[in-house]
Amino acid sequence: YQRMLKAKGVRQSMSRKGNCLDNAVAENFFGLLKSELLYLQKFQSMQNFKQELIDYLDYYNNRRIKAKLKGLPPAIHRQQALSAV
16 A cells, blocks of 8 residues: 555555554544534524634634643643743
């Protein structure tokens, strides 16, 4: 499989063993986005969807607490981690 990809000029996005752990963070985020925003409502228009998405991203980064981040929203956790350096 790897030889075929290389012959076609395709760079695989998984480790040699086939683990796609590098995608885990993105997969988790988009799963949450779909379950917490996309599947819960019908959008009036693309503009309405864009505004709801912007609002969700603000909520996710600044107000939604995460147990893995010691009960902090991602932006606050990141800010604390950077100030500790």
